[in-house]
Amino acid sequence: MPKKADTPLSAACPTYPYRRRVGLIGGSFNPAHKGHVHIARQARQAARLDEVWLLVSPQNPLKSEKGMAPFVQRLASARDVAQPYSWIKVLDFEQKKALQFTADSLSLLVKRCPRADLIWIMGADNLIQFPQWERAYFISRLLPIIVVNRPHYRFQALASAGAALMSGKRKRPARNLKRNIGGWAFIHTASDPASSTAIRGRTA
Secondary structure (H helix, E strand, O other): OOOOOOHHHHHHHHOOOOOOEEEEEEEEOOOOOOHHHHHHHHHHHHHOOEEEEEOOOOOOOOOOOOOOOHHHHHHHHHHHHHHHOOOOEEEOHHHHOOOOOOHHHHHHHHHHHHOOOEEEEHHHHHHHHHHHHHHHHHHHOOOEEEOHHHHHHHHHHHOOOOHHHHHOOOEEOOHHOOOOOEOOEEEEEOOOOOOOOHHHHOOO
């Protein structure tokens, strides 16, 4: 089976004959693993997404460069986990355009993809640290957000400052989230225990 190629931003955002619902998952993917696919699958099912895009970050500002694999290696791991799924695309435009912050990446996608209903997807563990992100409030108002349960994080996430940050947004069923309406949803699903940290520990 041929390797899955990266999807250029220009090819990811054509003028669709109908509006597509697209979920966005950003991260270091150090490495990508089945837990990322689990989150993508759960969000796709709950929100009735047409596609999920993996946005591979050149360097997460909140993570140390120590222990961070080279970008090309992390990108390859994202391609590998996405390979079996035609509805998952891997994008590397953050590295090509030297984008460091999620807010800048999402702003670009909103401009470039007017025919897509874009929805940001994150794990419950990321919701806890969400207020530390650059322009977190802006992100929470730019796109609707899906938060997917992660092992041992549900209650902490829902009681976190990240959840409070989005308290002004109406909480909706994931299937009703739309780009021009906003809102957010928490998916109380069985979580996958896989994590990049654990995988790195086993391979060290």
